[in-house]
Amino acid sequence: MTPQIPAHVETLYFVLEYTGVFLAALVGGTVAKRMNLDIVGFYVIALVSALAGSFIRDAMLSDGPAAALQSPGYMAAATAGALVAYVVDFKAQKWATFRFYMDVVTIGVWAVVGVTRAVSNDLPWISCIVIGVVTATGGSFARDVILGKIPSLFTSQKMYVFPAVLASAVMLGFHHAGRDAVGMVAAAVAGSVLAMVVYWLGAFVPSKKVESxxxxxxxxxxxxxxxxxxxxxxxxxxxxxxxxxxxxxxxxxxxxxxxxxxxxxxxxxx
Incomplete structure (x- = not known):
C-alpha cells in the first residue's frame, strides 16, 4: 500500500533529500580532491557518493528507471555539490563538524525515503528496513569500493548504520499504524538523535587505548x-x-x- 503523505511533509522531505544529495556530493568531491584525482575521477566519485544509494535501492526494487535518472534535480544537486568541493578548500576541523551535523539531519531522511519506496512495492518488513539502510549508506559504501578501500561501513560507520536501522523501523511502525506523515518526521528525528548519541558517546567516553x-x-x-x-x-x-x-x-x-x-x-x- 502506497503511503499517504500530506503536501507540506512531501515539500519538507523534498528539500532535505536534495540537501542530502548536495552534501553527499560535497563529501565525495572532498575525498577525491585530497586523493589528487583528475577531473573525471573527481566528478565520478562525487556522483557516486551522492546517488549510488538510490541507484542500488532502485536496482534492488527493479521498479523501472532509477529515480535519480527520472528527475534532473538529483543530478543538478550532485553537480552543484561537486563544483563547490572542487572550488572551495575546506579546513579539516570545521568541515568535519559541519559534515557531521548535516549528516545526522539527512541520514534519517534517506532511510525514510527508502522505506516508503519499499512499502510501495509491498515488501515484507525486514526487506523494507534493508532498503532503508541501503538508501542511507549505499553512497559511501560504493565510493569506498571504487577507491579500493575497505568500506568504512564495516569499520567506523556505526553512527550511520544504526540510526538508519532505527529510522527505518520507526517509519515502518508508523506506516502500519496508518500514520505515515507523523512517521516520516518521527523517524527522521529518531535517526538524528541516535546518530548524535553514538557520536557523543564515542567522543566523550574514555577509551582504554593509550595514544602512542x-x-x-x-x-x-x-x-x-x-x-x-x-x-x-x-x-x-x-x-x-x-x-x-x-x-x-x-x-x-x-x-x-x-x-x-x-x-x-x-x-x-x-
Whole structure:
C-alpha cells in the first residue's frame, strides 16, 4: 500500500533529500580532491557518493528507471555539490563538524525515503528496513569500493548504520499504524538523535587505548599541513583521505625526526 503523505511533509522531505544529495556530493568531491584525482575521477566519485544509494535501492526494487535518472534535480544537486568541493578548500576541523551535523539531519531522511519506496512495492518488513539502510549508506559504501578501500561501513560507520536501522523501523511502525506523515518526521528525528548519541558517546567516553607518540606526532604533522587542530575523527579523515604522496611525506617527516632523535641520543651517550 502506497503511503499517504500530506503536501507540506512531501515539500519538507523534498528539500532535505536534495540537501542530502548536495552534501553527499560535497563529501565525495572532498575525498577525491585530497586523493589528487583528475577531473573525471573527481566528478565520478562525487556522483557516486551522492546517488549510488538510490541507484542500488532502485536496482534492488527493479521498479523501472532509477529515480535519480527520472528527475534532473538529483543530478543538478550532485553537480552543484561537486563544483563547490572542487572550488572551495575546506579546513579539516570545521568541515568535519559541519559534515557531521548535516549528516545526522539527512541520514534519517534517506532511510525514510527508502522505506516508503519499499512499502510501495509491498515488501515484507525486514526487506523494507534493508532498503532503508541501503538508501542511507549505499553512497559511501560504493565510493569506498571504487577507491579500493575497505568500506568504512564495516569499520567506523556505526553512527550511520544504526540510526538508519532505527529510522527505518520507526517509519515502518508508523506506516502500519496508518500514520505515515507523523512517521516520516518521527523517524527522521529518531535517526538524528541516535546518530548524535553514538557520536557523543564515542567522543566523550574514555577509551582504554593509550595514544602512542607516533600517533601524536602524526596528528601534529597533519594539523600543521592543514592549518587546524585535529580531533580523533578529523585525524582519521585526514589519514583516510590523504593522497599516497601526502601520506608518504608525513611518514618521511615522522621517521626523519625519530632518526634525528636517535642520532642525538647516540651522540649524547658517546
Amino acid at each position: 607518540r607516533e600517533i601524536d606526532a602524526m596528528r601534529n604533522e597533519f594539523a600543521e599541513r592543514r592549518g587546524a587542530d585535529l580531533d580523533d575523527d578529523a585525524l582519521a579523515d585526514a589519514i583516510t583521505n590523504s593522497s599516497d604522496a601526502e601520506f608518504v611525506t608525513v611518514l618521511r617527516a615522522l621517521y626523519l625526526d625519530k632518526a634525528r632523535e636517535g642520532a642525538n641520543a647516540d651522540s649524547a651517550a658517546a
